[in-house]
Amino acid sequence: MTRLSGKVCIVTGAGRGIGAATAHKIAAEGGQVAVVDIDLPQAEEVSAAIRAAGGVATAFRCDVSIPAEGEAMIADVVKHFGRLHVLVNNAAICPRIPLLEMTESWFDRLINVNLKSVFFISRAAAEAMKPYHWGRIINLSSTGGRIGGVTHATVYGATKAGILAMTKSFARIYAPHNILINAVAPGAVETQMMTMIGEEALNNVIESAPLKRLADPAEIANVIAFLASDEASWLTGATVDVNGGTLMI
Numbered sequence: 353m354t355r356l357s358g359k360v361c362i363v364t365g366a367g368r369g370i371g372a373a374t375a376h377k378i379a380a381e382g383g384q385v386a387v388v389d390i391d392l393p394q395a396e397e398v399s400a401a402i403r404a405a406g407g408v409a410t411a412f413r414c415d416v417s418i419p420a421e422g423e424a425m426i427a428d429v430v431k432h433f434g435r436l437h438v439l440v441n442n443a444a445i446c447p448r449i450p451l452l453e454m455t456e457s458w459f460d461r462l463i464n465v466n467l468k469s470v471f472f473i474s475r476a477a478a479e480a481m482k483p484y485h486w487g488r489i490i491n492l493s494s495t496g497g498r499i500g501g502v503t504h505a506t507v508y509g510a511t512k513a514g515i516l517a518m519t520k521s522f523a524r525i526y527a528p529h530n531i532l533i534n535a536v537a538p539g540a541v542e543t544q545m546m547t548m549i550g551e552e553a554l555n556n557v558i559e560s561a562p563l564k565r566l567a568d569p570a571e572i573a574n575v576i577a578f579l580a581s582d583e584a585s586w587l588t589g590a591t592v593d594v595n596g597g598t599l600m601i
Contacts, residue, residue, distance in 0.1 A: 357382030365443030367394030369543035373569035379407030416469035426476040439477040448504040466511035487531035523589030532588040539595025542566040562597035
């Protein structure tokens with residue numbers, strides 16, 4: 353498929369997991385990928401793998417929790433590729449901290465990485481897209497942002513719920529410019545973030561889903577690629593739940 357042919361696409365947190373799978377999927381569909389991660393060697397590894405498969409990718413380092421770095425990254429990508437079509441806000445952290453052990457510093461870190469970054473990077477990206485009257489922004493939320501209750505992840509769930517509201521606000525503001533902004537809320541995915549919770553908790557999560565398994569990161573990437581394409585031309589401000597049936601609305 354080449355439905356993203358010629359599209360310049362940023363994926364944050366693309367050094368592993370859903371971000372890496374998304375970068376590979378976009379490249380496989382013809383997109384030019386800015387592989388963004390705070391860990392530059394990991395981003396370079398993903399970029400090299402994409403190029404080895406015949407795709408186009410360049411690694412960029414960015415600490416998304418610092419607004420100035422996020423805004424500079426957008427400018428660097430535009431300078432490198434010529435323009436920007438798609439932004440995937442995937443970068444996030446999920447330290448497993450019990451509620452009574454949560455500190456103010458960790459609370460602030462979660463807000464900065466998971467939520468504040470989405471606002472400032474999305475704003476910079478949308479403004480870069482606006483002159484061309486075409487753009488796509490896809491924000492990664494979580495089933496935890498829908499229902500709460502994720503194991504030792506109260507603040508994480510709050511940041512992911514905040515992303516859902518922010519997605520709707522941005523979608524309304526930028527719709528007149530044909531910049532469509534949607535969210536994806538994955539359930540349990542086979543990534544380091546999920547598998548580190550421990551065997552018993554992981555089994556409970558798997559049993560709670562009608563499909564009785566973890567998702568492959570590529571299954572989330574497939575939905576993101578659709579939202580990044582022209583095929584999603586009548587969809588904005590929406591949240592696509594990709595959770596194996598854990599939550600049915």
